[in-house]
Amino acid sequence: GENVEQHPSTLSVQEGDSAVIKCTYSDSASNYFPWYKQELGKRPQLIIDIRSNVGEKKDQRIAVTLNKTAKHFSLHITETQPEDSAVYFCAERPLEFKAAGNKLTFGGGTRVLVKP
């Protein structure tokens, strides 16, 4: 079945430090792994995603790593800033080119607090 475990549930870091969030998944068919940021009362917004043909992807201060053998992927935020404070959700989706069955399964979320 599809299940995504996300840790930690809360993370408090000092401004300028790094934050790392980890997710594990159970569906070996999963090949697409997006990360969403949700600010309080707002919609989730995609910040970065990775597909199984790469092991790491970076976009400025944000990076994602993927270990398909171990079935886990991680979000790394470097040089954290107060505006990085939000809830972050990992998600997974099997890469199947078909019209039906097109959904994301989300992790439980990590509440990140960046202290100035």
Next chain:
Amino acid sequence: EPEVTQTPSHQVTQMGQEVILRCVPISNHLYFYWYRQILGQKVEFLVSFYNNEISEKSEIFDDQFSVERPDGSNFTLKIRSTKLEDSAMYFCASSEVLLAHGELFFGEGSRLTVL
């Protein structure tokens, strides 16, 4: 920048009443979804819709729920007889292509409170 729009932003209803949540997906998108998020919890998939029919639904999406695309722009979620546990934020979403090839865009959400 085009975005998914939802109405109402907040609805309060009595248990047992019918509720319709409305969404206007991004205009050139082909795939439509409803997700829900109970306060403080994760985002949960309800249903996906493509080519004028449901393509997948979760166990949450029971007979009390239905979706419809009544015209070329609106996508609605109906809850026939609301229960207390239906209280949540309901997010409509759309994507231009299959998710692994393109981004899922969420609306701002409709907060449903069932009393």
